[in-house]
Amino acid sequence: NAGVTQTPKFRVLKTGQSMTLLCAQDMNHEYMYWYRQDPGMGLRLIHYSVGEGTTAKGEVPDGYNVSRLKKQNFLLGLESAAPSQTSVYFCASSRFTGELFFGEGSRLTVL
Amino acid sequence: RKEVEQDPGPFNVPEGATVAFNCTYSNSASQSFFWYRQDCRKEPKLLMSVYSSGNEDGRFTAQLNRASQYISLLIRDSKLSDSATYLCVVKGSGGSYIPTFGRGTSLIVHP
Numbered sequence: 001n002a003g004v005t006q007t008p009k010f011r012v013l014k015t016g017q018s019m020t021l022l023c024a025q026d027m028n029h030e031y032m033y034w035y036r037q038d039p040g041m042g043l044r045l046i047h048y049s050v051g052e053g054t055t056a057k058g059e060v061p062d063g064y065n066v067s068r069l070k071k072q073n074f075l076l077g078l079e080s081a082a083p084s085q086t087s088v089y090f091c092a093s094s095r096f097t098g099e100l101f102f103g104e105g106s107r108l109t110v111l
Numbered sequence: 112r113k114e115v116e117q118d119p120g121p122f123n124v125p126e127g128a129t130v131a132f133n134c135t136y137s138n139s140a141s142q143s144f145f146w147y148r149q150d151c152r153k154e155p156k157l158l159m160s161v162y163s164s165g166n167e168d169g170r171f172t173a174q175l176n177r178a179s180q181y182i183s184l185l186i187r188d189s190k191l192s193d194s195a196t197y198l199c200v201v202k203g204s205g206g207s208y209i210p211t212f213g214r215g216t217s218l219i220v221h222p
Contacts, residue, residue, distance in 0.1 A: 031208070031209075033209075033210075035212075040214075041214070042198075042212055042213065042214035042215055043155070043198070045209070045210040046207060058187075058209075075115045088152075090154055094208075094210070095205075096208055097142065097208055098143075098204065099142050099145055100145075100147075100155075100157075100200070100210060101157075101159065102154035102155050102156070103154060104154050105153070105154050106155070
């Protein structure tokens with residue numbers, strides 16, 4: 001059972017470069033989320049989606065864009081990476097009221 | 112006041128001890144509650160959902176107190192393998208089931 005899969009798992013970028021993180025889920029969940037986790041900060045919501053074709057801003061959306069063209073995929077883009085975006089990124093999915101299922105995380109370093 | 116608050120700890124306990132964590136939430140209309148466990152550099156994983164009547168799963172007991180707006184997690188007979196960060200998660204209502212995470216409580220179980 002794949003569950004939630006994130007790619008890539010590790011990436012090093014230079015300041016100003018762009019990249020896209022891909023999240024795929026095979027549980028037919030309506031809700032998908034992107035979080036970042038930094039030491040001492042807990043999980044902070046970047047963007048989320050409540051269904052195909054919809055996205056919304058979370059707590060820390062600046063510097064990120066997202067798209068949900070297909071129900072099973074949720075993409076997180078960094079147009080111009082900054083060192084402050086060095087973090088661990090987690091994707092998650094859920095049904096309306098149910099538990100969240102997380103991917104294994106993507107570790108991004110911006111030099 | 113943060114929406115979901117937890118004592119960050121760390122809680123440092125010997126094997127076999129009983130330890131309890133509390134989590135308070137500010138939205139009185141919150142509907143769904145969960146405890147997640149996160150090991151170092153890993154994704155959070157569901158430990159247990161929290162039901163109004165309270166629920167138990169082996170050595171773990173979760174309770175919900177709606178009047179005082181807190182949930183608790185009790186771990187009996189602590190094992191070394193229980194060492195982790197425990198995250199409280201609350202989902203709201205009113206059409207928004209976006210989960211809110213506490214920052215987590217660190218537990219260290221020592222021999």
